[in-house]
Amino acid sequence: MVDTNTTSTPSSSAASRTVLLLLRVLTFVFLLIALILVAIDKETVESSIGEIEIKFKDIHAYRYMISTIVIGFAYNLLQLALSIFPVVSGNRVLTGNGGYMFDFFGDKIISYFLLSGSAAGFGASEDMHRLFKAQDLPLNSFFEKGNASAGLLLIGFLFTAIASIFTSFALPKKA
Amino acid sequence: MVDTNTTSTPSSSAASRTVLLLLRVLTFVFLLIALILVAIDKETVESSIGEIEIKFKDIHAYRYMISTIVIGFAYNLLQLALSIFPVVSGNRVLTGNGGYMFDFFGDKIISYFLLSGSAAGFGASEDMHRLFKAQDLPLNSFFEKGNASAGLLLIGFLFTAIASIFTSFALPKKA
Numbered sequence: 001m002v003d004t005n006t007t008s009t010p011s012s013s014a015a016s017r018t019v020l021l022l023l024r025v026l027t028f029v030f031l032l033i034a035l036i037l038v039a040i041d042k043e044t045v046e047s048s049i050g051e052i053e054i055k056f057k058d059i060h061a062y063r064y065m066i067s068t069i070v071i072g073f074a075y076n077l078l079q080l081a082l083s084i085f086p087v088v089s090g091n092r093v094l095t096g097n098g099g100y101m102f103d104f105f106g107d108k109i110i111s112y113f114l115l116s117g118s119a120a121g122f123g124a125s126e127d128m129h130r131l132f133k134a135q136d137l138p139l140n141s142f143f144e145k146g147n148a149s150a151g152l153l154l155i156g157f158l159f160t161a162i163a164s165i166f167t168s169f170a171l172p173k174k175a
Numbered sequence: 176m177v178d179t180n181t182t183s184t185p186s187s188s189a190a191s192r193t194v195l196l197l198l199r200v201l202t203f204v205f206l207l208i209a210l211i212l213v214a215i216d217k218e219t220v221e222s223s224i225g226e227i228e229i230k231f232k233d234i235h236a237y238r239y240m241i242s243t244i245v246i247g248f249a250y251n252l253l254q255l256a257l258s259i260f261p262v263v264s265g266n267r268v269l270t271g272n273g274g275y276m277f278d279f280f281g282d283k284i285i286s287y288f289l290l291s292g293s294a295a296g297f298g299a300s301e302d303m304h305r306l307f308k309a310q311d312l313p314l315n316s317f318f319e320k321g322n323a324s325a326g327l328l329l330i331g332f333l334f335t336a337i338a339s340i341f342t343s344f345a346l347p348k349k350a
Contacts, residue, residue, distance in 0.1 A: 059302055060298075060301045060302055060305070061298035061299075061301060061302055064298070104343065108336075108339075108340070108343075111287075112286075112287075112290055112336065115287055115290055115291055115294070116290055116291070116293075116294035117294070118291075118294075119290070119291035119292070119293075119294035119295040119298065120294040120295065120297060120298030121298065122295060122298075123235075123236035123239070123294065123295030123296065123297075123298035123299040124236075124298040124299050124301070124302045124303075126235050126236060126299070127234055127235055127236055127299045127302075127303055128299075128302055128303065128306065130235070131303065131306060161283075161287065164283075165283070168279065168283075168343040168346060169346060171343060171344060171346060
């Protein structure tokens, strides 16, 4: 009884596993750079009331951004470990439906987290930067680094969203 | 030749279509209220430099929020029309794989849009509100309405995200 409609032949499944692994490694790298960029982000300016130092901690949206990066980072580490473990030990972890469900919901939920972090960061940067510029405290370097971090997070989100499309299409194979 | 592994019997498929329709109607309603709330959002305050009026247009994140609400609104209208048209005319629109693909990618992409709008709105509100409060221009009513709109948009996103889970699981039926 050959199912002619399915495209999930062993070779295409192996290919999509390789693409998934690549997407997760890329997400991991982009999140790492985003995390470093926002964590070291600070600027000191002279103002009428003295010297002001601004750090990522002063912008609540940036703190939220860091939380989402850390969550995405932990998830991708776990996924990479789950991909490598079977190769090393010869045993599969999360076989059958469990694995497909974990991948599907994991990618879906984590991609939402990453996007919300990036959008909150961009939203706050844009309007805060305009307000600071209007008060002659441009803080250009600070907000540019914040935006760069949010941009890298957005790229990390895109990779996870593409992974999520793969793991959604993998659902048929659960049967 | 009965496929014992699939749960997509005609009755469960009809049930999930009803749930989907309900989710889209709910999203539609929440987006409508969110749109009205943010569009009428303005506040006038007395400051040292005279009277200041702030409107949604002054916050770029709120403008982006409105764009995402309008996109989500248009998508849900289209989906509702596509659901109602076959009932009225007796003809199905977007049959076969096309329909499932449209639902899958539509729900996925629109849920990302809605979430990014809500997150950008919350991110900007939170930090802008703190900054205005520090300058003795609390603008509480303005930012509370902005947050309320972002909250309704977040609920609309949740409904679309749940719809997206349904349309992902519907993909197996494409064969």
